[in-house]
Amino acid sequence: MLLGAAKSANPRLGSSIYGAVQHLMLAARAHGIGSTLTTLHTGHEDDVRKLLNLPDDALTMALIPLGYPARGRWAQPKRRPLDEVVFHEKYEEREVSA
Numbered sequence: 001m002l003l004g005a006a007k008s009a010n011p012r013l014g015s016s017i018y019g020a021v022q023h024l025m026l027a028a029r030a031h032g033i034g035s036t037l038t039t040l041h042t043g044h045e046d047d048v049r050k051l052l053n054l055p056d057d058a059l060t061m062a063l064i065p066l067g068y069p070a071r072g073r074w075a076q077p078k079r080r081p082l083d084e085v086v087f088h089e090k091y092e093e094r095e096v097s098a
């Protein structure tokens with residue numbers, strides 16, 4: 001949530017919050033808690049503001065559902081190995097050139 005930003009039309013305002021979101025998600029993961037970043041609730045911003053008793057000038061930035069994947073119907077996410085998806089300088093370049 002970003003205070004004083006409710007009327008802003010700047011799509012990047014406060015986007016550094018996503019670094020904090022990532023930290024939260026990584027910390028949750030370390031405790032076996034799954035999460036996902038969502039913003040779909042922004043279509044109901046006023047309802048969310050009322051539900052959570054947020055100040056009128058607050059702009060919500062993310063809604064992060066947390067849960068225990070092992071206890072539900074969700075499996076471990078499938079992830080390709082990093083060396084298949086991380087490149088250096090150019091697409092499909094895997095070696096770091098000296």
Ligand SMILES: Cc1cc2nc3c(=O)[nH]c(=O)nc-3n(C[C@H](O)[C@H](O)[C@H](O)COP(=O)(O)O)c2cc1C
Nearest residue numbers: 018035036037038039040041042061062063077078
């Ligand atoms: C800024 C942002 C907002 C998002 N909002 C939603 C959302 O409202 N609903 C949703 O299902 N996924 C949303 N996503 C996508 C999910 O966070 C997630 O990336 C997607 O479900 C794919 O999951 P995976 O990356 O684990 O494969 C959003 C992603 C970003 C970066």
